[in-house]
Amino acid sequence: MLLVVVVAVAMALLVAGRFFGTGPTFDEVVAFAQRGDLRAFPVPGSQATGIAGQAAPPVVPPATDQPPRNVILVVADGMGLGELSAASALIRGPAGGLAVESAPVVGLVRTWAGDALVTDSAAAASAMATGLKTPDGAVSTQADGSTPRTLFEAAAAAGMATGFVTTSGLADATPAAFLAHAASRDEYRTILEQLLSSDATVLIGGDWQRYPNALLQPDYLELVRNAESVAGARFTVVRDAAAVATAPAPLLALLPARPGSRSAHGPPLAESTRRALTLLGDPAAGFLLVVEHEETDEAAHDNDVDGVVAAMLELDEALRVILEYAAGRGDTLVVVAADHDTAGMAAAHGDFDDGIAELRWLNDGHLATWVPLFAFGPGAPRFAGVLDNTEIGRRLAELRGLEGLPPAS
Numbered sequence: 001m002l003l004v005v006v007v008a009v010a011m012a013l014l015v016a017g018r019f020f021g022t023g024p025t026f027d028e029v030v031a032f033a034q035r036g037d038l039r040a041f042p043v044p045g046s047q048a049t050g051i052a053g054q055a056a057p058p059v060v061p062p063a064t065d066q067p068p069r070n071v072i073l074v075v076a077d078g079m080g081l082g083e084l085s086a087a088s089a090l091i092r093g094p095a096g097g098l099a100v101e102s103a104p105v106v107g108l109v110r111t112w113a114g115d116a117l118v119t120d121s122a123a124a125a126s127a128m129a130t131g132l133k134t135p136d137g138a139v140s141t142q143a144d145g146s147t148p149r150t151l152f153e154a155a156a157a158a159g160m161a162t163g164f165v166t167t168s169g170l171a172d173a174t175p176a177a178f179l180a181h182a183a184s185r186d187e188y189r190t191i192l193e194q195l196l197s198s199d200a201t202v203l204i205g206g207d208w209q210r211y212p213n214a215l216l217q218p219d220y221l222e223l224v225r226n227a228e229s230v231a232g233a234r235f236t237v238v239r240d241a242a243a244v245a246t247a248p249a250p251l252l253a254l255l256p257a258r259p260g261s262r263s264a265h266g267p268p269l270a271e272s273t274r275r276a277l278t279l280l281g282d283p284a285a286g287f288l289l290v291v292e293h294e295e296t297d298e299a300a301h302d303n304d305v306d307g308v309v310a311a312m313l314e315l316d317e318a319l320r321v322i323l324e325y326a327a328g329r330g331d332t333l334v335v336v337a338a339d340h341d342t343a344g345m346a347a348a349h350g351d352f353d354d355g356i357a358e359l360r361w362l363n364d365g366h367l368a369t370w371v372p373l374f375a376f377g378p379g380a381p382r383f384a385g386v387l388d389n390t391e392i393g394r395r396l397a398e399l400r401g402l403e404g405l406p407p408a409s
């Protein structure tokens with residue numbers, strides 16, 4: 001049976017690879033499909049063996065048709081349905097219990113890029129930020145070089161406060177697409193220059209000084225080192241995670257990589273997010289906050305089951321902070337969406353007698369599989385059903401009356 005599945009998957013990928021011009025060899029596909037990782041998971045009725053076990057359900061803001069005042073978009077980088085459902089079982093047990101599972105509104109998102117079926121994070125974030133498809137690798141910039149208005153620009157024009165929190169580098173593709181324009185995600189200095197001159201209230205993310213691609217760009221590293229002299233007139237610039245808890249707004253936190261981490265920077269995402277919510281305060285015109293969690297993508301690229309599970313738990317804890325905040329107010333829309341599926345992790349076997357699950361991967365890159373979306377609070381019903389990733393930005397703009405993005409469908 002396993003062999004049949006392996007061959008079927010291999011043939012499907014080979015056909016797909018031939019059709020779209022790129023793709024793995026037969027041997028590569030078989031090698032991936034035969035790789036399985038075994039992990040214990042919490043079984044009902046037995047002592048929990050998972051890393052977290054059950055948790056109290058989050059307090060959830062109800063979905064209503066009221067217009068929201070504040071908008072919080074959570075981008076879960078690389079969180080495919082396979083990662084999500086496997087991590088749910090491994091963290092909470094087969095019956096689940098991650099915060100997203102309490103969502104009153106669920107959607108599925110098509111993620112294709114402007115020039116390819118499989119998107120990268122830049123094109124996916126650009127679609128969300130501008131409501132328009134862009135080529136893979138482009139940062140809120142069209143193929144003809146034009147730079148459509150982003151959700152952040154529209155929010156600022158409407159007097160809203162804005163913030164971005166990420167565990168990745170602040171010059172990485174997802175924050176770049178919301179906060180900057182560039183023909184390529186690799187233009188780190190150009191991207192960071194735009195962040196340093198931004199009118200955001202709070203920007204918390206990594207300095208990327210250890211990121212391999214950044215090490216090849218001395219002009220970027222020079223700008224990171226000189227951030228205070230460039231942005232210090234407006235921002236309080238902080239360099240260490242502990243300072244985030246007390247630094248005032250406008251805050252620019254350029255944080256070092258966590259010790260031993262593959263890609264994560266700064267404090268736990270729940271702490272950064274809590275600080276961002278405090279610093280954004282309660283502006284009359286509301287605020288737009290985007291929170292990105294990067295490590296699901298990074299771990300999935302490495303086919304690292306434990307890394308995915310740890311990332312999903314960190315994201316879950318941050319989301320509980322956000323939902324508690326939103327539930328206590330009643331005026332805050334929360335949308336949680338993946339930008340793309342990475343590597344197609346899935347539980348292929350799981351026995352309740354021994355509490356062992358077998359995890360498998362489809363590849364080590366991105367996929368065109370639809371990704372999940374969860375919505376809470378006022379305006380949430382606009383995100384039900386199957387939608388294109390461009391509709392995320394368009395519908396957020398529509399609900400908040402922001403101008404300059406294409407109309408929503």
Ligand SMILES: [Zn+2]
Nearest residue numbers: 078297301342
């Ligand atoms: Zn990726």
